[in-house]
Amino acid sequence: MTAAPTNAAATLQLRAVAKRYGDKTAVAALDLTLYPGEFYALLGANGAGKTTTLRMIAGLLQPDAGSISLCGHDLATAPVLAKQKLAFLPDEPLLYGKLRCSEYLEFIAGLWQIDPTQAAKRGEELLRWLELWPQRDNYCDSLSRGMQQKLTLVGALIHAPQVLILDEPLTGLDAASSRKVKDLLAQLARDGLTVLFTTHILEVAERLATRIGLIRAGQLIAEGSLDELRARFGASDSTLEDVFLSATFDGAEALGAVGRTV
Amino acid sequence: MKLAPGGLPWLVFWDVRIRTRTYGFGGRPLLALLIYGGLIAAVHGGAWLLLRRFGLNRPIDLAAPALIAIYAELLLLLFAFMLMAAIASSFRLLHSGRALTLQLGSPLPFGRVLLAQVLSLVFSTWSIPLLFAIPVANVSALLGQPVLLLIYPVTIALAVCAQALTLLFASGLLRLFGVVRMRRLMPYIQAIVPLLIVTLNLFERGNPRSQTHNADFGQWFEILAAPMRLPARAIAGEPVALAALLVVAGLLLWLALRAASRGVRVALTTPDTVAAPAARRQSASAGLRFQRGLLRAMVLKEWRTTVREPRLAISLLATPLFVLPLFYSRLFTGQFSPSMAVVAALLATAQLCQRTANLTISAEEAPALLGSAPQARGRIIAYKCAAALLPVIGLMSIAAVWIGYYDPWRGMVCFVCGLGASFCLCAIEVARPYPAPRRSFVQVTAGRRKRNPLDILAILFVELGWAAGAWFLAERSLWGALIVFGVLVVPFLQWWRDANKQSLLGYY
Numbered sequence A: 001m002t003a004a005p006t007n008a009a010a011t012l013q014l015r016a017v018a019k020r021y022g023d024k025t026a027v028a029a030l031d032l033t034l035y036p037g038e039f040y041a042l043l044g045a046n047g048a049g050k051t052t053t054l055r056m057i058a059g060l061l062q063p064d065a066g067s068i069s070l071c072g073h074d075l076a077t078a079p080v081l082a083k084q085k086l087a088f089l090p091d092e093p094l095l096y097g098k099l100r101c102s103e104y105l106e107f108i109a110g111l112w113q114i115d116p117t118q119a120a121k122r123g124e125e126l127l128r129w130l131e132l133w134p135q136r137d138n139y140c141d142s143l144s145r146g147m148q149q150k151l152t153l154v155g156a157l158i159h160a161p162q163v164l165i166l167d168e169p170l171t172g173l174d175a176a177s178s179r180k181v182k183d184l185l186a187q188l189a190r191d192g193l194t195v196l197f198t199t200h201i202l203e204v205a206e207r208l209a210t211r212i213g214l215i216r217a218g219q220l221i222a223e224g225s226l227d228e229l230r231a232r233f234g235a236s237d238s239t240l241e242d243v244f245l246s247a248t249f250d251g252a253e254a255l256g257a258v259g260r261t262v
Numbered sequence B: 001m002k003l004a005p006g007g008l009p010w011l012v013f014w015d016v017r018i019r020t021r022t023y024g025f026g027g028r029p030l031l032a033l034l035i036y037g038g039l040i041a042a043v044h045g046g047a048w049l050l051l052r053r054f055g056l057n058r059p060i061d062l063a064a065p066a067l068i069a070i071y072a073e074l075l076l077l078l079f080a081f082m083l084m085a086a087i088a089s090s091f092r093l094l095h096s097g098r099a100l101t102l103q104l105g106s107p108l109p110f111g112r113v114l115l116a117q118v119l120s121l122v123f124s125t126w127s128i129p130l131l132f133a134i135p136v137a138n139v140s141a142l143l144g145q146p147v148l149l150l151i152y153p154v155t156i157a158l159a160v161c162a163q164a165l166t167l168l169f170a171s172g173l174l175r176l177f178g179v180v181r182m183r184r185l186m187p188y189i190q191a192i193v194p195l196l197i198v199t200l201n202l203f204e205r206g207n208p209r210s211q212t213h214n215a216d217f218g219q220w221f222e223i224l225a226a227p228m229r230l231p232a233r234a235i236a237g238e239p240v241a242l243a244a245l246l247v248v249a250g251l252l253l254w255l256a257l258r259a260a261s262r263g264v265r266v267a268l269t270t271p272d273t274v275a276a277p278a279a280r281r282q283s284a285s286a287g288l289r290f291q292r293g294l295l296r297a298m299v300l301k302e303w304r305t306t307v308r309e310p311r312l313a314i315s316l317l318a319t320p321l322f323v324l325p326l327f328y329s330r331l332f333t334g335q336f337s338p339s340m341a342v343v344a345a346l347l348a349t350a351q352l353c354q355r356t357a358n359l360t361i362s363a364e365e366a367p368a369l370l371g372s373a374p375q376a377r378g379r380i381i382a383y384k385c386a387a388a389l390l391p392v393i394g395l396m397s398i399a400a401v402w403i404g405y406y407d408p409w410r411g412m413v414c415f416v417c418g419l420g421a422s423f424c425l426c427a428i429e430v431a432r433p434y435p436a437p438r439r440s441f442v443q444v445t446a447g448r449r450k451r452n453p454l455d456i457l458a459i460l461f462v463e464l465g466w467a468a469g470a471w472f473l474a475e476r477s478l479w480g481a482l483i484v485f486g487v488l489v490v491p492f493l494q495w496w497r498d499a500n501k502q503s504l505l506g507y508y
Helices: A050-057 A079-084 A101-111 A116-129 A145-157 A175-190 A202-208 A226-233 A240-249 A251-261 B008-021 B029-053 B065-093 B101-105 B110-132 B134-142 B146-177 B179-192 B194-204 B215-235 B239-269 B294-307 B310-331 B338-362 B367-372 B377-406 B408-431 B441-449 B453-474 B479-497
Strands: A012-021 A024-034 A039-044 A065-070 A086-089 A163-167 A194-198 A211-216 A219-224
Touching (some): A024 A050, A024 A219, A039 A050, A039 A175, A039 A202, A039 A240, A050 A065, A050 A086, A050 A194, A086 B367, A101 B294, A101 B367, A116 A145, A175 A194, A175 A202, A211 A226, A211 A240, A219 A240, A226 A240, B008 B110, B029 B453, B065 B110, B065 B146, B065 B179, B110 B134, B110 B239, B146 B215, B146 B239, B294 B310, B294 B377, B338 B377, B338 B453, B377 B408, B408 B479, B453 B479
Parallel strands (some): A039 A194, A039 A211, A086 A163, A163 A194
Antiparallel strands (some): A012 A024, A012 A065, A211 A219
């Protein structure tokens, strides 16, 4: 595992991003920088502000303060250019039950306004890779939950995004599908795709992430490679789970580490 | 009073509380008080005017046979409306397995859970006389006829009867067709429910007091109105009639629960899924072929997701049918003026457009997909409006051309007002603060029920306002133009009311 590369232009940059829901602070002055090819896991307990952060990056929630830029385009001033580079997958599949799989992909190609021939070619490749090709003319609601999750991933990748935001990407997948998706994401990251994901399955983050950020009460309390986090929060043979529990539940110590780590 | 947890009153209390919580204006009690208080005052004021108009604002002999006959006829109409509401709510009950997971998984006996649900449905069915009949009785009581307050137990008993009868009907269908087929049949049955009122209207012509009296229908109307003499006598203050009515209602409820218990239990525990349609045949080697264009993609997506969900499609097509009963008697007795044709076409257009706009604009299945797409929110909403408007304008144009063939002025009024009403209704949907998610027919129905009452008032105002404006314009009166200008303000008021418009679709 490697730490953040600093010699490339950032694909995703959050500067002092904040969001409040009434009196509750969901995200507080969050800074985050991701580079091409990075596989970044944003981890935190329930209600820590992970989903709010992802939804702000996807343009679904307006930050109260701060700025977000995607591949150099500010999301607030050039949203169309910024979103062109982005794909977002929430934990619930983004499907239309009564569209056929191929129609669903055609709709996404229309939304991202990509060349129909290229979109069809890429869609076919992805469907075949994720073993959904025989289902291409079935209605989305006739697919199993795992298949729906895979189809949503095909929809996200059909427009060749540079930043992929995933909220619990492996929910509902069987072991074989889970492996396929992980392999595909790892391959895409090697090809330069930036992946930001959240998960509660820490083994997934441990295996895939090149950098891990720990978030609590809307604040990034630590980030770094697994080895770096181990060095700060546990022994050298600690699992990510040990590190996570130590960092997110030992309040004073963890907050003390913020200055040293971030 | 503290209710025992798990008991029947406790279950009914929680169910009614959850059902009515959505009408609380988001925890703004003063606004709720103002609106509901205003509504109650308005219907009572209307009742007082009505009583004055017919000279009933002084004590009269309530037990007079002629009056009993009139009560029976009115109660028959009220009962028909209650039956319509009860059919819809009973069918909804058969789809509510997911909502009742907690109760069904609890150690409470199923019979009690079902009875609580049915009583809660009775409560919603009883809300119909709350608007029509009860204000008249309240005002009559204030004017010296307190015995008319018996309308409360009488209408509650009628609501129980309506609910029990529809439950028996639903249980019969369940036994006949099974749960899955029954669910497919339900929208068709609901679609023809308005014909109940049409039929009643037809039989009403057998009423000697009817303006369109036709003796051929006489005996049918007598037969239909006969059972309503019992509640009519109860309202007039006959204790035996009241007791008999309550016994009949109780017996019917007991019978319905006994007969429907097993069927409803099966329906509630059968997943609400429609069998997957067969895949389109395509050769294994055929690749994907996509077409260009966001407008095309958006419009096709909206139309496909609507027409491929049979329950949605049928409920949509049935919408204009609900306008039919309003014009039925005049249509078939030669009293149908061209201006009335304009109003009928306009009401049907507005009803249809309201439904299509609600489906395409406010009920989005994957809002996060659209919100994260590189498209301006305004553009997406404009295309959704196009998807809602195109079929409505197409159908409305046919009506306008048909009317214009006989009278070009009225044809033009029909077209322009239809267009205006459709645009206003789309604008109201766009101005809604939060669109409802749309994953199934059940969710769409639930979303419609959860609408802010101010939205509903705005829609009613626009529909009726445009219809009234069209009537006056068709009659070449300038009042029509004034009404139309007044109605045009409504969507702007809706926009001003909330700044978080369509926020589920992103904020750019």
